[in-house]
Structures are given as C-alpha cells and as structure tokens.
Amino acid sequence: MPNPDSDPGALEAVEERPEVKASAQERNVLMEVRDLKVRFYTYEGVVKAIDGVDLDILDGETLGIVGETGSGKSVTTYAMMNLIPPPGKIVAGRVVYYMDGKPLVLTEMDEEDLRKLRGAEISRIFQEPKAALNPVFKVGDQVAEAILIHRMDEMIGRAIATLEEESKAGGLRGALARAKLAVMRMAKENPSGLALKLLLRVPILRRLYWSPVSAEARRDVVRLLGLMGIPDPDRVYDMYPHELSGGMQQRIVIATALSCNPRMLIADEPTTNLDVTVEAQIIELMKELKKQFGSTLVYITHDMGVIAEVSDRVAVMYAGNICEVADVFTLFKEPLHPYTKGLLEAIPMPGRELKAIPGTVPNLINPPTGCRFHPRCAHAMPKCKEHKPRLIEVRPGHKVACFLYHDQVADEGGEE
Ligand SMILES: Nc1ncnc2c1ncn2[C@@H]1O[C@H](COP(=O)(O)OP(=O)(O)O)[C@@H](O)[C@H]1O
Ligand code: SF4
Ligand SMILES: [Mg+2]
Numbered sequence: 001m002p003n004p005d006s007d008p009g010a011l012e013a014v015e016e017r018p019e020v021k022a023s024a025q026e027r028n029v030l031m032e033v034r035d036l037k038v039r040f041y042t043y044e045g046v047v048k049a050i051d052g053v054d055l056d057i058l059d060g061e062t063l064g065i066v067g068e069t070g071s072g073k074s075v076t077t078y079a080m081m082n083l084i085p086p087p088g089k090i091v092a093g094r095v096v097y098y099m100d101g102k103p104l105v106l107t108e109m110d111e112e113d114l115r116k117l118r119g120a121e122i123s124r125i126f127q128e129p130k131a132a133l134n135p136v137f138k139v140g141d142q143v144a145e146a147i148l149i150h151r152m153d154e155m156i157g158r159a160i161a162t163l164e165e166e167s168k169a170g171g172l173r174g175a176l177a178r179a180k181l182a183v184m185r186m187a188k189e190n191p192s193g194l195a196l197k198l199l200l201r202v203p204i205l206r207r208l209y210w211s212p213v214s215a216e217a218r219r220d221v222v223r224l225l226g227l228m229g230i231p232d233p234d235r236v237y238d239m240y241p242h243e244l245s246g247g248m249q250q251r252i253v254i255a256t257a258l259s260c261n262p263r264m265l266i267a268d269e270p271t272t273n274l275d276v277t278v279e280a281q282i283i284e285l286m287k288e289l290k291k292q293f294g295s296t297l298v299y300i301t302h303d304m305g306v307i308a309e310v311s312d313r314v315a316v317m318y319a320g321n322i323c324e325v326a327d328v329f330t331l332f333k334e335p336l337h338p339y340t341k342g343l344l345e346a347i348p349m350p351g352r353e354l355k356a357i358p359g360t361v362p363n364l365i366n367p368p369t370g371c372r373f374h375p376r377c378a379h380a381m382p383k384c385k386e387h388k389p390r391l392i393e394v395r396p397g398h399k400v401a402c403f404l405y406h407d408q409v410a411d412e413g414g415e416e
C-alpha cells in the first residue's frame with residue numbers, strides 16, 4: 001500500500017518496473033555477504049565501521065547502495081573484494097562470490113587468487129579520477145596495463161594471428177613479422193620458460209615481443225575509449241591525465257574498470273566530483289555500458305536522485321548497517337525505515353519544504369547502543385536503545401531492520 005506521508009511524489013525517474021520485481025525472484029545470487037563486520041584500529045580507538053551487514057547481489061542487476069557520508073558504503077564494497085586497507089580488518093562474516101555458479105569464499109581466499117579475480121571478475125570505478133590515474137603515464141597505456149595483466153594470453157593469441165597474416169608478405173616486412181612470430185610462439189608455448197626470460201633481457205628481442213602485444217592491447221583500448229564516448233580515441237590514447245577534463249578522466253577510469261569485461265562492477269560515487277551536466281552524461285554512459293557489457297552493477301551514491309535514475313534494487317545503509325532493502329519503486333513509494341523516509345524527505349523539490357534528518361552520523365568508535373539510528377529517530381522506543389533490530393524480509397523482496405515492523409533482535413555476539 002502506498003505511503004502518502006513519506007511519498008515524495010515527484011520522482012518521475014522511478015517508474016514501476018514489474019520486470020524488476022519479477023526478475024529479482026528469478027535471478028541467481030552472484031554475491032552473498034553474511035554478517036560482515038569490519039573494524040579500523042586507530043590511535044583514537046577501534047572504529048566499528050561495518051556491524052553485521054547481510055546483502056545479496058543478484059546476477060545482472062544494478063544494486064544501488066545509498067546513505068550519508070560515513071555510513072559504510074565504500075568499506076562494505078572494499079570488503080566485497082577482500083580489500084580492506086590497514087588499519088582495517090574484516091573481523092567476522094563472509095563474502096561468497098558465485099563464479100559460474102561455483103562458490104568462492106573471498107574472505108578465505110589467499111591474496112594471489114584474489115588478485116586474479118580483482119579486475120577480471122570484480123572491478124571498481126573509484127570516486128576520484130585524479131587519484132585513480134597516474135599523472136606521468138599516457139591514459140591509453142594505463143587502460144592497456146589492466147588488459148595486459150589479465151588478458152595476456154588472449155593478446156598473444158591475437159598477435160600471433162595478425163603476424164601470421166603479415167608474415168605472408170615478402171621483403172623486410174614479412175621477415176620482421178616472421179621474427180616476431182617466432183618470439184610470440186615461444187611466449188605462448190612456455191610463458192614462464194627460461195629461454196623467454198633470457199631472450200627478454202636483450203632490448204631488441206624484448207621489443208620484438210612487446211610491440212605486437214601492445215599493438216593488440218592498443219587496438220582494444222581505442223575501441224573501448226570510443227565506446228566511452230571519447231572523441232578521437234586514437235589521439236586521446238597518447239594524452240596525459242592533466243590534458244583531459246574531469247568528465248573525460250572519469251571516462252578513462254570507467255574504461256579501465258571495464259577493460260577485462262568484469263562480471264561485477266562496483267562504481268563508488270563515480271560522479272560526485274563532476275558538474276551536473278557531466279554527471280548526467282556519465283550516468284547515461286553507465287546505464288548504456290551496463291546494457292552492452294551485461295555486468296552486474298553495484299552503484300554507490302549519497303544522492304537519492306541518482307539512485308532513482310540507476311537502480312533496480314536499493315540497499316540503504318546507516319552507520320555500518322543495512323536498514324532497508326527493496327526494489328527501487330517500492331523503496332520510493334512505500335519506504336518503511338525511518339531513516340529511508342528521512343532521506344526521501346531531504347530530497348530538494350520545488351514547492352516542498354526541505355526536511356533535513358536531525359543530528360549527524362555518529363562517531364563509530366563509540367556508536368549508539370541498540371539501533372544505531374535511535375538518537376536521530378522520532379519513533380525510537382526504549383527497546384531500540386538496548387537491542388539491535390535484525391534485517392528481516394517483511395514483504396516479498398522488502399527487508400527492513402526496525403522494531404516498528406518486527407521484534408527480531410540481531411545477533412550482537414562476535415565482538416572482540
Ligand atoms: N582508513 C580508515 N581508518 C579509520 N576509519 C575508517 C577508515 N576508512 C573508513 N573508516 C570509517 O569507516 C566508516 C565508514 O566509512 P565509508 O565506508 O568510507 O563511508 P561512506 O563510503 O558511506 O561515506 C566511517 O566511520 C569511516 O570513518
Ligand atoms: S528500531 Fe527503533 S530507533 Fe531504530 S529506526 Fe526503528 S524505531 Fe527508530
Ligand atoms: Mg565512500
């Protein structure tokens with residue numbers, strides 16, 4: 001039943017899409033996050049950043065994660081890649097990734113196996129393109145690097161095919177192609193062999209090896225930059241980050257993330273630092289690319305308008321917990337959690353008084369007891385201070401962690 005009190009009433013971007021609800025029931029789970037807890041051990045104290053997150057990511061969907069700054073969106077998704085930087089640590093819970101249906105427990109995998117997975121299967125678009133790009137390398141080479149790390153065999157195979165054609169030519173061109181072909185075949189047959197290692201110490205032979213491989217990678221990068229809507233991609237390949245606008249830099253970062261055709265793409269506030277017009281272009285690009293690449297997209301933002309624009313389903317986060325999960329239409333039209341309602345009422349809209357959520361996101365060294373939202377919640381009851389509500393499915397596909405809708409208490413054990 002629609003909730004007229006909390007319905008902002010003007011988010012036309014959110015259309016009812018029955019296929020989203022239907023497909024959410026049919027889709028396979030691609031990633032399962034269970035009771036995830038992350039701590040940061042700082043001089044000021046232990047930051048209880050993520051406090052028992054449960055979340056499913058469905059194959060092929062766009063899951064929006066929304067919440068104020070500091071609510072744990074980035075840290076949750078770093079944990080999804082088992083990539084929490086020191087002084088942080090995953091202290092409990094597990095992340096399971098279903099690769100072609102086979103479960104891989106990422107929280108138990110060793111670093112070498114994880115490195116193979118990151119970039120190739122699960123990739124990330126960073127919030128700040130300036131920080132993601134190295135100022136001293138050409139942007140094209142930076143995209144190519146990801147391709148060469150994860151798709152070297154494919155590049156060697158393609159280089160061999162190209163050289164086989166070229167070697168049919170006569171004269172110097174054919175002879176050079178045959179020499180390169182010999183090196184390429186050696187690399188393909190025994191990529192870690194001693195002969196290849198010795199050969200690559202000789203500069204001219206190293207050049208024979210690299211030039212066909214990097215030419216193949218360059219072809220891929222130029223094609224990818226074209227898909228990103230970058231005009232004259234062959235010229236842009238040889239430019240340095242400072243020669244490009246913020247929007248163009250972000251397109252390069254997106255190209256890098258997509259270069260290995262990942263199954264799952266995490267976009268961490270990819271438009272936060274861009275002008276609104278560029279933001280709209282990048283959002284359109286992301287939607288288009290998702291269709292073309294068929295990836296699963298996890299889109300992080302603090303902006304409810306962007307959530308309405310991009311998501312199939314939405315997870316709302318507050319102070320290290322998931323408060324509510326629903327398909328985007330249900331979330332906007334029938335929100336349940338007081339925090340979600342607060343976020344919706346805080347969307348600026350013509351003719352409507354802006355209602356900010358009172359108070360601020362708490363310090364997570366000493367977070368509030370029980371429901372972490374209770375100091376800011378107009379509906380808080382005595383038990384909200386004592387117990388933490390569990391995230392429970394109260395209607396099909398609609399989960400909420402709030403005692404207004406159920407009595408179930410989360411397991412608060414497992415703390416250090
Ligand atoms: N390197 C770090 N050291 C200490 N605390 C951190 C670190 N990174 C994140 N945190 C804390 O973890 C919590 C969640 O942060 P984050 O996931 O970045 O929030 P969001 O992405 O929602 O803005 C915050 O309280 C933040 O202060
Ligand atoms: S559990 Fe209590 S404090 Fe928390 S959101 Fe619900 S009513 Fe408010
Ligand atoms: Mg963040």
